[in-house]
Amino acid sequence: MHQSFFVTSGEQVELARDEITSIAKSYDKKAVIKSDSRLVTVRSKIPYTKIAPRATFVKISGTLIGTVTGITQIRVPVAKPSSFACRVVNLSTKTVSSLHLEKEIGTILKQKWNSKVSLSNPHVTVYLIVTNLRKYMGYSKRQVEPKRPEKLLKYPHELDSNLARCMVNLSGLKQGQTLCDPFCGTGTILLEAESMGINAIGIDFDPEMCGITKRNLALNGFKSCVINAGYHDIKKMMGKIDAIVTDLPYGISSKSSMEPQRLVKDFVSAIPKKKKLVMVYKKGFDVAIKAKKYEIYRHKSLTRVIVSR
Ligand SMILES: C[S@@+](CC[C@H](N)C(=O)[O-])C[C@H]1O[C@@H](n2cnc3c(N)ncnc32)[C@H](O)[C@@H]1O
Missing domain, CATH: 3.40.50.150 (Vaccinia Virus protein VP39)
Known part of the structure; x- marks a missing residue:
């Protein structure tokens, strides 16, 4: 079973969640989808890499590690990557000192992996996602953006x-x-x-x-x-x-x-x-x-x- 997370853009929260649900269920009817603010989590037979390239409103996606109460519990089940970065995504209504937290998580992972930090093009990105209810940890590997279709010209009545x-x-x-x-x-x-x-x-x-x-x-x-x-x-x-x-x-x-x-x-x-x-x-x-x-x-x-x- 794969556990995945998707942070949606916030433009259309319900539509974004239902789109992810439809994609996940098209591959696995028994997929379990939950949402918490703009975060959608999916437990299914397919990995996030099958869902994310299709989903329109997804900004960040990856493998969900689980929920944590403190950052000392961080366990990232990945072999030493060539480079990494840490990102805090605050979806809560509270102020979170993201930079400070990113540095703290970075220090823990640097000790574990001894890999170089790359903020611009990391091989692995580790996420701490904070909502009003919980803190979630996840990670993603470097991905190629899907190629979107092109059109010769624009027309006023065309659909976005x-x-x-x-x-x-x-x-x-x-x-x-x-x-x-x-x-x-x-x-x-x-x-x-x-x-x-x-x-x-x-x-x-x-x-x-x-x-x-x-x-x-x-x-x-x-x-x-x-x-x-x-x-x-x-x-x-x-x-x-x-x-x-x-x-x-x-x-x-x-x-x-x-x-x-x-x-x-x-x-x-x-x-x-x-x-x-x-x-x-x-x-x-x-x-x-x-x-x-x-x-x-x-x-x-x-x-x-x-x-x-
Ligand atoms: C809103 S536009 C569709 C725009 C399209 N989604 C796009 O992105 O370009 C509606 C289209 O319905 C077509 N149309 C209108 N009445 C029709 C009918 N009775 N049968 C088939 N097509 C029709 C029009 O020619 C028009 O191209």
Whole structure:
């Protein structure tokens, strides 16, 4: 069993925790997830290195050693690294003398390992994470940042790539499974899905959007399929898709085949209740659907709602 920790950015605490939960459970249904402030801990069959590169809102991650009451109890189960650093992450409401604590932990580990300290590019980083409830110890090894997909141009109606990634993760899909985005626009959701090894099919009724998506996919060497059709065509492929992840038109800069609020209702009624669905629409276009909802404030005239069923 692996014990992992994830410190999230604090932008969207609930969404960040649920994203980590979905990723962990996609690999191990019995994963146990707990949270304490912005810290999420996971006990599962998979290591943090499988979850962290996918999770959008994770700032720091690593192997959880456990909770401690004092730093003299520090035990880091790692063979002498070539270099190391110590970091204190204060998630509590109290003031913590981080620099002092980092030096103290550093001295203990220096005696144990006799490795050099590297603050800029350590081989191992040891963390003391302080919340209002507990102190946690963990460590991580040097990691390569995941390569994120690129786009040829930016468009005003495109979905923020972090939100797109998070939505793909909320679908609970893992490598080799297939999602469909029936309102694919410039292809943001397809790009994020394929960058994580998830197969994707895009549909858009606007041939210009289909062309843009194809070019964006080609730029990244991706091979997701793009179909120029209305979203009702999704019914023809329902058997071969594991989830639907989509961003519905909301009336700004993107075309819509019907009044956007009506379209949301019509779309939801066309999707079988048992099919995993993650969608985002404009607040105010709400539909009666039993699902978890997250509000994302954009600016004073636009709040978006992510719905995950
Ligand atoms: C909000 S945009 C999607 C943006 C996309 N997520 C991105 O990042 O570029 C909605 C898309 O739905 C498409 N659309 C509108 N009505 C449609 C319909 N009836 N069937 C399929 N696509 C439709 C529009 O052409 C538009 O590209």
